[in-house]
Amino acid sequence: MNHVRLQVERLTKNYRTSPDSADILSNLDLSVPEGEFLCILGPSGCGKTTLVRCIAGLEDYEGTIRVDGNTVTGPGPDRMMVFQDYNQLFPWKTVLKNVQYPMKVNGIRDKQELRSRAEEKLKMVNLQEYADYYPHQLSGGMKQRVAIARGLVMNPGILLMDEPFAALDAMTRNKLQAELRRIKEEENLTVIFITHNIQESIVLGDRIIMMDKGGRIKLDERNTIPKPVSPDSEGYGAMWRLFEDALGDTGAEG
Amino acid sequence: MIERQTLKNLRAQLIFLIIVIIGWQVMSNSGMVNQLTFPSVTSIGHALVRGFTQENMAEYVLYSLSLLIRGLVIGILLAFVFSSFCMISRTVYSIYNMVTSICDLIPGVALIPIAMGWFGIGESVIIFIVVHGVIWPMSRSILGGFSGINRMYVEEGKIFGLKGARLITGVYLPATLGTLISGIRMGWARAWRGLIAIEMIFGTTGSGAGIGWYIFMKRTNLNYAGMFAALIVIILIGIIVEYLVFQVIERKTVVKWGMV
Numbered sequence: 001m002n003h004v005r006l007q008v009e010r011l012t013k014n015y016r017t018s019p020d021s022a023d024i025l026s027n028l029d030l031s032v033p034e035g036e037f038l039c040i041l042g043p044s045g046c047g048k049t050t051l052v053r054c055i056a057g058l059e060d061y062e063g064t065i066r067v068d069g070n071t072v073t074g075p076g077p078d079r080m081m082v083f084q085d086y087n088q089l090f091p092w093k094t095v096l097k098n099v100q101y102p103m104k105v106n107g108i109r110d111k112q113e114l115r116s117r118a119e120e121k122l123k124m125v126n127l128q129e130y131a132d133y134y135p136h137q138l139s140g141g142m143k144q145r146v147a148i149a150r151g152l153v154m155n156p157g158i159l160l161m162d163e164p165f166a167a168l169d170a171m172t173r174n175k176l177q178a179e180l181r182r183i184k185e186e187e188n189l190t191v192i193f194i195t196h197n198i199q200e201s202i203v204l205g206d207r208i209i210m211m212d213k214g215g216r217i218k219l220d221e222r223n224t225i226p227k228p229v230s231p232d233s234e235g236y237g238a239m240w241r242l243f244e245d246a247l248g249d250t251g252a253e254g
Numbered sequence: 255m256i257e258r259q260t261l262k263n264l265r266a267q268l269i270f271l272i273i274v275i276i277g278w279q280v281m282s283n284s285g286m287v288n289q290l291t292f293p294s295v296t297s298i299g300h301a302l303v304r305g306f307t308q309e310n311m312a313e314y315v316l317y318s319l320s321l322l323i324r325g326l327v328i329g330i331l332l333a334f335v336f337s338s339f340c341m342i343s344r345t346v347y348s349i350y351n352m353v354t355s356i357c358d359l360i361p362g363v364a365l366i367p368i369a370m371g372w373f374g375i376g377e378s379v380i381i382f383i384v385v386h387g388v389i390w391p392m393s394r395s396i397l398g399g400f401s402g403i404n405r406m407y408v409e410e411g412k413i414f415g416l417k418g419a420r421l422i423t424g425v426y427l428p429a430t431l432g433t434l435i436s437g438i439r440m441g442w443a444r445a446w447r448g449l450i451a452i453e454m455i456f457g458t459t460g461s462g463a464g465i466g467w468y469i470f471m472k473r474t475n476l477n478y479a480g481m482f483a484a485l486i487v488i489i490l491i492g493i494i495v496e497y498l499v500f501q502v503i504e505r506k507t508v509v510k511w512g513m514v
Contacts, residue, residue, distance in 0.1 A: 058409055075412040088406055091511045092428040102414040105424070136512025 005157055005190045006032040006055065011063035013050050013215070024050045025215035027063070032158075037184050037191045039205030039223075041198060041243060047215035048194045052160045055192065056081050067157055077102055080151035084163040086143045089135040089150070095122065096131035099150045106154065121149035124183055141172035148180065152187065161193045165200065177203050181227060198243045202236060203229045210246050219246050293479040301479035302486060311468065315487060318464030321377060322442075322449050325384025329441060332385065333392035338422055340397060351397065358390035362448035366455055380452055387448040388441035395437025399430030432508045439500055450488070 008030040014023045024047040032038050042048045054061045057075035065072040067079060080102070082088070089098045099118040108114060122128045125145035135143055144164050151159050165173045181204055184191060195201050201208045202223060210219040221242070225235045275295055281287060282294040293301075305311035340347040362383040369379045403426060411425035427434070453466025465484055472480035508514050 056409075056413060058412070075409070077413065077415050079413070081410070081413055083406055083410075085406055087404070088410065090407065090410075090425075090428065091513050092431070092507070105414040105416055105420075134511055 003034040004031055005034040005036075005068060006030070006192075007064070007066040007069075008055070009064045011051070011054060011061055011065060013047070013054055013059060013061045023215060025054070025061075028215065028217065030209075030217070032190060032192065034190055035188045037181075037189070037193065037204060037206045039193045039195055039201035039208045040211060041195060041201050041208060041247070042211035043213065043247065044196070046211040046213055048211055049162055050215075051211075052081070052162055052192055052194055055079060055158070056160055077106055077154040078157045079160055080154060080156040080158075081160040081162065082144070082147045082151045082164045084166050086140045086167065087135075088147050089143055091135050093134075094131065095127065095133050095135070095138070095146050098135070098146060099153050102150060102154050117153055118149075121153050122146070124152070124186070125149045125179065139172075141168050141176060144168065144176060145179070148183070152183070152189075155187075157190060159189055159191045161191060163194050163196065166195070166197070173200070178228065180204065185227075198240055198247070199231075201243070202239050208239075208243065210243060212249075218249075219243065290476065291478050293482060297479040298482045298486070301477070302483040305468075305480065305483050305487075309468075311465075311484075311487065314463060314465045314468045315491065317462040318449060318453065318466065319491070321380050321464065322384060322445055325381045325445055325449075326388055326438075326442060328381065329385040329388030329445070330392055330438065333389045333396055333437075336389075337393055337396040337400065338419070341400060341422065341426075347397070350393070354390050354393045354397070357386070358394065360386070362387045362444070363451050363455070366452055370456070375456055379456075380449060383448050383452050384445045387444040391440045391444060392437045395433050395440070396430070399433030399437075400426055402433075403429050432504075432513055435500065435504060435508070442495065446488075446492070 008028060011025055011028040011030075012023055013025040014021060028051070040048045040051065050059065053059045055065055055067075055072065056079050057072050072079075089095075090101065093101060096115075096118055099121055100114045103114055103117065108117075119128060119131065122131060125148055127142060127145055127149065130138065130142065130146075135146070138146070147164070148159075151161075165176050168176065177200060180191075183189065191204075193201075193204055195204075202225065205223045208219070208221050208223050209217055212218040219242070221239075223239065225233050225239065229236060231237075279295040282289060282292050336350055340350050365383060365386060366379070369382045373379045373382060407425050407429045408421070411421050416424050449464070450466040450469075453464045454470045465488065469481050469484045472478075472484065504514070
């Protein structure tokens with residue numbers, strides 16, 4: 001856990017939609033070591049999605065973002081992204097072809113390798129029997145699993161996840177959280193996971209950050225509760241209270 | 255349920271057609287109308303058979319279709335090339351958008367005299383008019399599809415490492431295929447109309463004659479049954495293209511992908 005995977009320094013982002021538009025992110029510093037599962041909490045509009053979009057290279061920004069020492073200048077397969085939207089899989093490709101596609105784009109032509117690597121990841125999310133299905137034939141939870149498999153197939157340095165389970169029902173969400181945590185352990189993934197759900201961040205994160213409305217980091221806590229976390233784990237209540245109170249102070253409604 | 259309703263509709267439509275045909279036949283034989291300009295169903299049928307057996311109707315049709323397909327392919331390819339340039343910059347996009355809106359207003363037939371001056375009398379004029387009929391509606395649907403595309407697909411493509419032309423073929427084309435097929439459908443309909451009109455206006459080219467010319471010849475001979483026979487052929491071609499080309503393509507793509 002010593003190698004620094006992601007280094008963000010003095011990151012400022014302003015969409016400049018009007019002359020007096022406020023900064024979404026202002027002078028944000030963040031360092032994420034290899035193998036860390038970082039959850040980012042915050043009220044709507046706090047800039048958490050903007051932060052991962054900047055890391056993904058989908059937005060221009062002021063400041064520096066480095067991944068493994070290389071400055072981020074645009075999107076790339078070393079920073080795969082899983083979105084909230086179920087429809088993120090390409091509907092014109094089968095599940096298997098969806099998972100294979102990032103490899104094909106990056107010049108992997110060997111049929112054997114394409115198949116075995118994609119099947120390995122599909123097996124990891126328990127969907128190997130659905131390889132030949134089209135996305136519209138799957139449930140929301142299954143689609144998100146395929147998106148995770150696709151996100152992992154290039155062995156990215158960082159997996160960026162923007163509220164991937166937010167639109168799922170509670171039971172499916174719990175199941176996917178457990179699966180994601182298991183995969184993270186197996187593959188020693190570095191994950192940045194956006195959520196607005198405190199419970200989710202405590203279940204998943206090794207470290208939890210809370211952002212406030214001005215795009216600043218308000219809380220940055222290590223989550224030492226042993227995994228798997230459940231509401232009766234020791235320390236869960238205190239952790240939950242800490243973030244719940246902080247969320248109340250961020251200007252979030254309700 | 256849906257199947258039963260469809261069958262019911264189909265039966266009603268069929269019965270209606272049969273009634274129209276019978277009514278037509280009765281009307282034609284009643285002596286109330288001139289049989290020359292209002293030929294009976296049977297004589298239209300004979301004209302149809304004679305057209306194919308003695309008058310090489312199939313050759314006229316194939317010649318028309320060959321011009322049409324050449325024009326369609328050129329028009330669609332050009333529309334793709336120009337529309338792809340529009341993805342490079344907003345300025346190019348706004349200029350091409352304007353050009354499309356202006357040119358789309360010009361009926362192909364109105365261009366025939368100018369095209370004859372430019373290209374002489376030959377296949378190139380017909381192809382020019384067909385291309386004109388196809389390229390603007392096709393460009394509109396490509397630009398509409400491309401600008402209405404779900405941004406997430408484009409961002410994913412970029413994350414995977416796609417750029418430029420590969421992003422267009424890998425993401426933009428499949429993601430907007432439904433709109434593109436409607437564009438081709440519209441382009442085909444326009445081109446087909448324009449083609450028949452132009453064949454009537456200047457008849458044969460050096461290398462052949464099409465179905466428009468066939469109708470025109472029948473008019474010169476006051477052969478109304480022959481004219482109706484040609485119309486039936488045109489309708490049949492439209493049905494074949496819709497059901498055996500467009501709908502099959504849609505079933506194998508956007509319908510299979512759940513994108514409709």
